[in-house]
Amino acid sequence: MTPSPHTVGILVFDGMKLLDFAGPAEVFAEANTFGGDYRISMVSIDGRDVRTSMGLTLPVDLAASDAGSFDTVLVAGGEVFPAGPVSDSLASGAFDLSQRATRTGSICTGAFVLAAAGLLEGKRATTHWQHAAELALRYPGIRVEPDAIFVKDDSTYSSAGVTAGIDLALALLEEDEGVELARTVARSLVVYLQRDGGQSQFSGATVEQVPRASLLRTVIDVVRADPAAEYSTSVLAGIARVSPRHLSRLFQEELGMTPGKYVEVTRLNRAKQLLDDGRSVTEAAEASGFGSSETLRRAFLLHLAIPPSKYRGRFSPAAVKVRR
Incomplete structure (x- = not known):
């Protein structure tokens, strides 16, 4: 049949x-x-x-x-x-x-x-x-x-x-x-x-937006402005002028993540932007705050399931070559 x-x-x-x-x-x-x-x-x-x-x-x-x-x-x-x-x-x-x-x-x-x-x-x-x-x-x-x-x-x-x-x-x-x-x-x-x-x-690794009046607003603005700086929970709590425990609670309630996780996501977005602009993996790792290419690689595999070198090969200007 x-x-x-x-x-x-x-x-x-x-x-x-x-x-x-x-x-x-x-x-x-x-x-x-x-x-x-x-x-x-x-x-x-x-x-x-x-x-x-x-x-x-x-x-x-x-x-x-x-x-x-x-x-x-x-x-x-x-x-x-x-x-x-x-x-x-x-x-x-x-x-x-x-x-x-x-x-x-x-x-x-x-x-x-x-x-x-x-x-x-x-x-x-x-x-x-x-x-x-x-x-x-x-x-x-x-x-x-x-x-x-x-x-x-x-x-x-x-x-x-x-x-x-x-x-x-x-x-x-x-x-x-x-x-x-x-x-x-x-x-x-x-x-x-x-x-x-x-x-x-x-896409960018996204997080929920917080109101301008939120205590987290200042913290978020500071981290976004300079993701490569050193940010422990205590340092971030000092910026918000609250205790580390209270800061952690605010991050969970308003963003659904820890302060450390937020810093990592922000650094990941910056690293992606740098790779998009044609920077090397090592340069992106250092400028975004990951420090080493291996640390950046682990973050990419965790969040994107591909290594940064492969991401760069797909999206950076250097990856686009016109054959004559």
Whole structure:
């Protein structure tokens, strides 16, 4: 018997990002050239064509109510979320499609659509690093993993921002057809089968903002101005004019971390900036307050899951070479 094709429905809407659809779709389409059998359909709530965030109008194959069942349903993302609310019709459409699918996933801020549909409640999920905190705030029942490239929780999947949809599609392809086909497709598309590190390498290691009136405000301003200075808890407590114990309590209550952890995160951000500017690993370590390249390396592996040398190779100006 000839195996049935694997059907993929991608739910789209006005304002969606083109790459959120095109990236995963291209992975499955490329798999077909190497022996896969994927059938991809664009689905909108009412079956009407949609207009992407860049102004391009895309034809739609099916209305959600007429789409039937899919093996895989993916929901695209776009800047319309979380800037605005997810409509009841879009959330309902996503829910209905999910109930008729073997597995469901989201690309980028498509996670807000799955969340509004109740499909992420009690589950682990991720979204674009810029919006992960907002997803967790709006939907406290979701265990948001802000650093993940993609997350699988049972038959529900979610991915980080934009190009991470390609990572997710490759992982789904590997589940379906095995690692060899997934690797072949990744090579053909000139992407990693599995990229190193998480989203943090593309963002700053963030902490919650504190009010200007907070006792921590002066401490934070001092550390940000000169991360390389020596900062023990006692020194920081002296700046805030409180006891070390009281300072530690304030950091936990307002930032969810110890004073030492805050200093480390601030130094990490400075080191990333220096590496972005083309400074060497040793120079970045010394100028940011880590002291040695080995200490900086340990911090990078802890927070970003990649060494500083690899980070520098990806993001510094010296890494960008034009071949003539």
